[in-house]
Amino acid sequence: MKKIIASNFKTNHSRETTREFMEDLNQYLVQKEIKNDVYVFPSATAFDKFDLSENLIVGAQNCYHTKSGSFTGEIGTIHLDEFGIKTILIGHSERRHILGESQKEVALKYNYFKALGYKIIYCFGEPLEVKQAGLTETLGYIWEQFDGIDLSYENLILAYEPVWAIGTGVSATIEDIATIHRKIKKKIDKPLLYGGSVKVCGLQDILEVPNVDGVLVGTASWAVEDFKKMVYIASKMDGSSKIIQCEKESN
């Protein structure tokens, strides 16, 4: 399976810089003949009619479980339909822990978008105090984040994103990733991404971990040149070709 690479813009990039990013990235995929699935989750205000390769997919970071209605500040599926968006992130740690989405609400959203056939990237992961309590506690916490979630859904991609690694600059260790991904894959046969401070230089090592099918990247993906490097590294992991060596760089 080709490695999946996803970029979460969070609350970054304007409409104009999103367009520049998408056009630059698309041109790169075409030029290098990269066929991996590449997802970009821009802010909703930057949704647009992009002319993109089939494997470059724009998704929504969030959407309320409605077509339209009176939900001030939210968007509904009419706003996604306008741009043909059929992919959504659900359960991201910032929505759970900063914006207060409960597991019940997350599950409700999941089921709504599942019924509409959306591709769902479902995020889960433990906070630091749970990790520090041990592996059993960590796995227990993770299984609770699957409450109400149909894990047999055909359009599901999972993303393990430990809360303490998101946006902190401190990625999980290779051992941590290997352990958690092995445990999850044993029970759930779905593509499984890792997310949490992935950078260009650490990417190859992470993608080589068994049971890692790709990555979801925030901060380090916002500069298009860096994201292109990530996509390139991922594309070269599929064959026997030697992957570019990462030089010392800030990212």
Ligand code: PEP
């Ligand atoms: C994310 O937002 O899903 C994420 C992994 O962010 P970062 O790469 O900045 O840790």
